[in-house]
Amino acid sequence: MAVFFLPLVLTGLAPRPFKNAVFKSPARFSWSHLSPFNLKNRTIGLSTALQPNGKAYFTLEGHKFMIVGGSVHYFRVPREYWKDRLLKLQACGFNTVTTYIPWNLHEQERGKFDFSEMLDLEAYVSLAASLGLWVILRPGPYICAEIDLGGLPSWLLRDPESKLRTTSKDFVQAVDEYFDHLIPRILPLQYLHGGPVIAVQIENEYGSFYMDPMYMDYIKEALLKRGIVEFLLTSDNGKEIEFGSVKGALATLNTQSFVKDYFIKLHRMQNDKPIMIMEYWTGWYDTWGSPHNTKSANEIQRTVSKFIKYGFSFNLYMFHGGTNFGFMNGAKQDPYHLGVVTSYDYDAVLSEAGDYTEKYFKLRKLFASASGDPQPPLPLTTPKTVYPFVGPSFFLPLFDILSYLDKPVTLYTPVTMENLPINNDSGQAFGLVLYETSICSGGRLLASVHDAAQVFLNNVSIGVLDANTAALNIPKIQGCQLLRILVENQGRINFSWKIQSERKGLNEFVSINYILLRNFTIYSLDMKRSFLKRLLLRNWKLAPPHYRGPAFYWGILKVGSSPKDTFLDLRNWNYGFVFINGRNLGRYHNTGPQRTLYVPGPWLHPDNNDVIVFEKIKKGFYIQTTNKPQLQKCCKENS
Incomplete structure (x- = not known):
């Protein structure tokens, strides 16, 4: 199928207000905007159509439209850097950002919701709109995403009889209560209501789970009856894609490579629908004690070129991975429990700290060649620096607090x-x-x-x-x-x-x-920020040089008048967590592969910053900083 690209600024389009922002037309790979399309008496945003040769394509306001998406999870990126990451997404040539919505972070306590700071979903989508990006939301309730329990809140496990991801009465009651709070936040973000959200995903990779044939229909109806009117999607890997699909939603593919048989299978399932790859994996996540995963830039370029050649819409997972701050990381059983590392760098198109990679420049060149449009200038790189080392001179043994x-x-x-x-x-x-x-x-x-x-x-x-x-x-x-x-x-x-x-x-x-x-x-x-603040008010002791056992260590990071991003190097420590100004940066572990923890500059104060290390095994000597991450090497076993 031939692919046509329209100029950056599209004509005949009235700006649409969205929370006092003006929605700009997306750049790259946009054919234009949507022609409303009626399905079962409801108007939806993104539509599909057929060419005379029978090939299907998306339409947006009556014109052909290719989704060129990249995943950036708002909850893994400091709020102060949302704009930087989204501008870099757009400058590379993408027109859509996709994100999961983590139930377990938004409702950590049942009935108590948090959409503040890094969890402000509406502010994130509003920002994407103001920059001219389309948005695809993936609200779950289960999302996987390599976070704790796949994004399901842990309090669901209190009832031993409740069966997760099924139409078990207790589970769907909890889902309904969550959706009653979440979906009203999403409704005004939809395209039909002037927002940038053109599609919403139903659950995630249910074909790999498939414990209840009625479940996906239940989640679909739960979204529809609360007012979701945009295009509905499901996403699964090629082997189980038919088990995770549901009537009334477009089945999309998750894959690590261009597997021809998967696309043939998907076409046979829905031959009047466009092909879309919801997740093309640009890398992979790491687990403690395992080698760092990488994927070559040339392989990414070749595969994306094929998507464009065949006219497939696609989303790169991840464009920018970010960080598993705090304790949000998940785990796998392979065959033993292996925790996901703090960095969610993913060997993605943009690094954990927002730096350009070889993959970025190869894709930008590819998209420019395909579209023929002038590209926006590259945003500036985020400066990194090295600060004086931190000597945690004071400590509190765990049992003393x-x-x-x-x-x-x-x-x-x-x-x-x-x-x-x-x-x-x-x-x-x-x-x-x-x-x-x-x-x-x-x-x-x-x-x-x-x-x-x-x-x-x-x-x-x-x-x-x-x-x-x-x-x-x-x-x-x-x-x-x-x-x-x-x-x-x-x-x-x-x-x-x-x-x-x-x-x-x-x-x-x-x-x-x-x-x-x-x-x-x-x-x-639970190591919440409120506890860390109370801890700083206590009478700390001088730390002995070789203390063994779980303890908190306190030191000062001096950064001067203009804080910048940096990385903490904990090579002479063993295993624990680091807090800076009360924020949990995440775990460190001397089994590797991750050796440094990312510190966002906006989280630092001018001059002095409190650094608290909770070390479980044996005190280290000092903490160095570096301007480059170290994710590649494994190191010594626990001592």
């Missing part, structure tokens, strides 16, 4: 973090949990731990438990002593049916010599 925490829970038997009676009975979503009980004899400790635990007698470490190690020998003791089990959620699995069993912490079956332990005191260590 328990009195600073919220009141602990006392229970006869331990429960997982999701089932703790806290946070308005939503349990605990992220972080660590400390379980304490008194024991009066040694022996063989048995516990099912998810994902990793450090075990202590009073303050003395006696070993570790994890998904692969369920038993530990406790030495003989005199009298009764305090058994402490510190368990970390290292990321819930984000893909496959195993998400149903992703409860973290300890269950009730903790025993010594097969005698169940009772009477637990349980501390929630």
Whole structure:
């Protein structure tokens, strides 16, 4: 099918107001805007049509239109850099931005919604509109996205009978309540109402899950009856695409390469519809202890050239990956639990810190050649710098700060973090949990731990438990002593049916010599910003040079009068998290491949910045900064 491109500025189009912004016509690969199209008595934004030769294509206001999209997740990018990343998307030659909507971040506690700061979905879409970009939203409820539990909130796991991603009564009730809050935010963003949203995806990759043949119809109707009127999509990999599709929505493909058989299969499923690749993977995510994944720029260029040649609409996943700040990272079971690293660089078209790559320039050249239009100038690169090293001179051992925490829970038997009676009975979503009980004899400790635990007698470490190690020998003791089990959620699995069993912490079956332990005191260590602020007000001690065990370390990063982006190099530390001015930058781990943590310049204050490291194993000496990320190499094992 021949591909035609219209000029950057399209004629005969009245500007459309959107939240006091003027929607600009998209650049690159736009044929023009939409001709309203009626389907089952509803007007939708994006339409399809057939050429005389029978080939289908999208139309937008009566003209041919190719979706040239790139994924940029607002929740993985500092809000201050949204505009920079979107301008770079547009300057490369894209006309559409796609994003998931993470339920677990927006409703961490049931009934309590957060759409502020980096989670301000409406502001993000408004910004895209003001720049002249179309938007495709992917609201789930399940999104995968390599984030914790695939974007489903952890409180769904409180009920052992509820079945995720099915028409189970409890699950769809929770979905309905979430959509009752979310969808009204989306409605004015739709094209029909003057916004840039031209399509909405139903769920995500359900063909790989497929536990309930009625589920996708339920989610589709849940969107329609709340007022979604734009084009509906599903997306699946080529092997299971028919299982995830639903009548009334365009089936689209997720793929890592140009697999001819997948396109033939998709065409046979819906031969009167255009072909669209919802996810063409520009790279892949990394997990701790595994090699860094890369994909060649030449391969990306060749595959995208084929999409253009055949007239396929496409979306690159990811154009810009960003960062798994805090504890949002997911995990996979392969065959053991492997947490996704903090960086979501993905070897994408734009790097984690927003820098241009070889892939970017090859695609920009390709799109310019295909369209024949003059390209907008390249936005400036975001400056990076090196600051003086940080020497965390002060520390607080974990067990010294328990009195600073919220009141602990006392229970006869331990429960997982999701089932703790806290946070308005939503349990605990992220972080660590400390379980304490008194024991009066040694022996063989048995516990099912998810994902990793450090075990202590009073303050003395006696070993570790994890998904692969369920038993530990406790030495003989005199009298009764305090058994402490510190368990970390290292990321819930984000893909496959195993998400149903992703409860973290300890269950009730903790025993010594097969005698169940009772009477637990349980501390929630979710590491929220409010806790970090309280921690800074405490009396910190001078840190010894070689302290072992979980502890907080405090130092000052001096940046001068004009803060810029940088990276923290934690090569002489072992495993933990870093907070800067109360913001959780994410995990570091000496198993690699990631060796540096990205620090956005807008998160730094002029002059002095508080850096708090929670190190689980052994104190490092100092923290260096660097102006380049290190994602390639693995390093030593935990010591």
